Amino acid sequence: MNAATLHTTSATRPPCPPFTRETAIQKVRMAEDGWNSRDPLRVAMAYTVDSQWRNRSEFPQGREQIVAFLTRKWQRELDYRLIKELWAFDGNRIAVRFAYEWRDADNNWFRAYGNENWEFDVHGLMQRRYASINDLAIAASERKFHWPQGRRPDDHPGLSELGL
Structure with a gap:
């Protein structure tokens, strides 16, 4: 995958909305798997070319900024492991809760807890x-x-199951 791929707009990423419980769970697991790959290009391709994010205090827009954000993230969040769980869904929207563990360069460990709200286009891209x-x-x-x-x-x- 190369930088030109970041501008591709014709991709479809099943399952596509409207989501059922089963397809929403599938979409959540696909997102978890992508993020656990720690491959910024792979992850970015699940989003629209002009995707809008809010992640903590950063607001990346578009795949190029997503790749840059994720590259920085995984350079400082070492040994990253993530679990996502479906919280709710309706039409083209999915809400998840998640936790991930990581360590910094000084071997200090952290667990991050959070919630995400996702909205998808008709092609299944976020x-x-x-x-x-x-x-x-x-x-x-x-x-x-x-x-x-x-x-x-x-x-x-x-x-x-982990009580988180």
Whole structure:
């Protein structure tokens, strides 16, 4: 994938709205898998060319800014592992809650908790993403996400099963 791909507008990313419970759950897991890849280009392609974000105090717009944002994020958030869970859905919108664990360069561990509201276009690409996130410092012994870097294994507990 190259920078020219970031400007492609004709992609379809099933499942597409309107969402059912099953397709909303599928969309949430696809997003989780993408973010756990820690590949900014792969993640950016799930969004519209002109996607609008709010992530903490940053407001990236468009795939190029999303790639730059995610590149910076994963350079400082080391050993990143994420779990997302469907909260609600309606038509072309999905709400999720999530938690992710990461460490900084000094080996201080954190768990970030948050909620996201997503809006999709007719092609299944996310056109709006609004995230509210809080970090909690944790001891390494308090970590709950221990799978190898990458996709969360299917048999690994989700947020509800972990009591999060």
